[in-house]
Amino acid sequence: MLPSLRFKTNGFPIRNHKQTYSRLYSTHHRLKRSSLFVPVKKDVPADTVIPSHTLMIQYGLLSKSSAGIYTLLPFALRSTQKIINIIDREMESIGGQKVAMPTLVSSNLWKESGRWDSAGEELIKLKDRKGSQFCLGPTHEEVVTDIVRNNVNSFRQFPLKIYQIGNKFRDEIRPRFGLMRAREFIMKDMYSFDRTKEDSYASYQLVKEAYNRIFSSMKTPFSIADADSGKVRMNQFKSRRTEEKLTTNEILDWRRQKS
16 A cells, blocks of 8 residues: 655645656666676786776776777766767757767778878778778778768858767777777867868867866876877877876976976
8 A cells, every 4th residue: 555645746736646746756777786787706807907907907997808808897987978068068058969970981082182092001991892991990981071062051050060989990900008099999080170270279278178177077097199190081189188197108298397
């Protein structure tokens, strides 16, 4: 027998008390702790050489499928979704619009940009049954540029900021450090289109400040460093690095140098 309860919504009583009571107090959607899939390991694999990789394997966040390829287990996926929510909030605050671009990209776009050959062996190439060439997108400059040129009809539609969060692929010669250098990984990338060069610098500054807020809201220590843009040609490039104990690049911090 349910207790006599009077529920109201916006001042109006709810007639179906039993349904409301059940909805408020039901726990059928909750998993018991004993049912959670968190495969904790006592022995850590020998290839985990940095703390983040070791802890994520040891405490059941990741499962290794093959070299540089991992499955995100439930807790890692929940954490990833929370991070994505923070990123979405900050990108929307500066006018970013989210899209989902294809993972499988035609070679025609990459040949048009000249990067089909210059990208090197990190670009994973494949053919379909008809012999048409494709690649698994490691980045999407070609795709987003094609989208804009085919769908933007006036300069009045600028500035335009498009971003996505999705899986990327690179044939790393030495996959290591867990998710830090993997063959398949989740990456957020934003592309801005502006009327003038000065406007593009203003957009850059907006995005820079948004990135700072993202890391700060997650209370993640980070450094902003001048960096090599690699295969992607650009005039100005900044890299944000979390303070991991082991990296393949050195960061010279002038603030810590003695006079």
